[in-house]
Each structure stands twice: as C-alpha cells, then as structure tokens.
Amino acid sequence: MSKLDDFMQLLCGEFDNREQFEAKQATGETFPLAHHVNTACNDKILGLPDDFAGTFMVEESYYEVDGRKSTSPHLFLFTEEKDGVLLTSYDTPEGNDKRTFSYATMVPAEFSSLRESGKFTPALYREHDGVWEGGSDSMFSPVMRFHLFERFSADVLEVSESTARPPIPSLRCSIWRMPTASLQTSPATLPTSSDLKKQRSSLLNG
Numbered sequence: 001m002s003k004l005d006d007f008m009q010l011l012c013g014e015f016d017n018r019e020q021f022e023a024k025q026a027t028g029e030t031f032p033l034a035h036h037v038n039t040a041c042n043d044k045i046l047g048l049p050d051d052f053a054g055t056f057m058v059e060e061s062y063y064e065v066d067g068r069k070s071t072s073p074h075l076f077l078f079t080e081e082k083d084g085v086l087l088t089s090y091d092t093p094e095g096n097d098k099r100t101f102s103y104a105t106m107v108p109a110e111f112s113s114l115r116e117s118g119k120f121t122p123a124l125y126r127e128h129d130g131v132w133e134g135g136s137d138s139m140f141s142p143v144m145r146f147h148l149f150e151r152f153s154a155d156v157l158e159v160s161e162s163t164a165r166p167p168i169p170s171l172r173c174s175i176w177r178m179p180t181a182s183l184q185t186s187p188a189t190l191p192t193s194s195d196l197k198k199q200r201s202s203l204l205n206g
Helices: 001-013 016-028 195-198
Strands: 013-016 032-039 053-065 067-081 085-089 123-128 130-143 144-151 156-162 170-177
Touching: 001 013, 001 053, 001 067, 001 085, 001 123, 085 195, 123 144
Parallel strands: none
Antiparallel strands: 013 032, 032 053, 053 067, 067 085, 085 123, 123 130, 130 144, 144 156, 156 170
16 A cells, blocks of 8 residues: 555544534533545546546535534645655636535536645645654735644544734634543544544534
C-alpha cells in the first residue's frame, strides 16, 4: 500500500464530536456539534490522465450551534510528494452549487475544468510512527488569516481551525474533542473507528 493509499484510508469516512457536544451541553456551555463526511471522488472526475496518481475527495462539514445549522463543503486533491502528502483545495466544480455541494449531489466534472483555490495555501502532511500531521496558514482576504492543523492516525482524527485579523488574535477556533485514554489534551479528537464511519449523524437525518 502506498503512503497516499494509507493516508486516504485513514481520512475517508464519517466523524462527529457528539460525545463532546453532549458533555458541554450538560455543563450549560454553548458548543458546536460537528459532523464530517469525507468521500474519495475520482469516479466523478472525467478525463483524468492515464498516469494520474492523486485522489480527489469531497469534504462535507455540517455544524449546529444553538439550533442553527450550517454547512461547509470542499473539494480537495491529495497527492503523494517526496516529503509526504500534499492537500490542494479546488473551487467547487462548474455545474455544482457550492452551498449544497456533496458527494451525493456532485455533478461529474471534467478534470481540465477544475480550478485550484486562489485563497487556500496547500497543506503538507508528514507521517511519523503511524501518525500524520500537517496544516497551513492562508490569507482568505487581505486582513483575514485562516490557520489549519490536523493530526490523525488509525485511532483518532484531530482538527484545529482558527481565523484572525492581524494584529487581532484569533476570532474563532473550532475545537472538537472526544474522550480517549491517550489523547485527553488533544486540541480536537474525532474517532476513526469503523462504527463511526457507518454512523449517520442526526444532522443529516433531522
């Protein structure tokens, strides 16, 4: 199995922070319920070169805070590089509505029509002893900086996101944490078990 195959096997699936969300609710703290669905989608990219070795993936993120729901879908390309695996963000393909974009609704797109995001800085992930980690800093506007950091293995997926307007410190930080025996202080922890990959969040059913 290649490094990219191993990487994608860990990253693809369904993840949520329901345990953390319910624990926060019990203390009266307002906290987002997050549900992520990651699906490889090369089958919906038309005209890929015969020697194409990358993997496109649709990331669907669903959030609920105080009864208000929002979504944040993305199209990513992962490629194996000398130093690790590189994540490159792409604009929503033509013919798709970026507000409702998902793997299920994705209209097949020609490879030649895809455009890299002009805002997101590609993120390089490196592996050490079975644990992948990486991220990047992107300027979403002249005054808005977005910071992404992820760490994941066969046991957990950790995600930390924040935005800031320099020199003002972070305005928003998305932190997901699920209780685990070995990573109690992780900034964000989402289990990658096969059970959760099969579980459908109530965000999609409600």
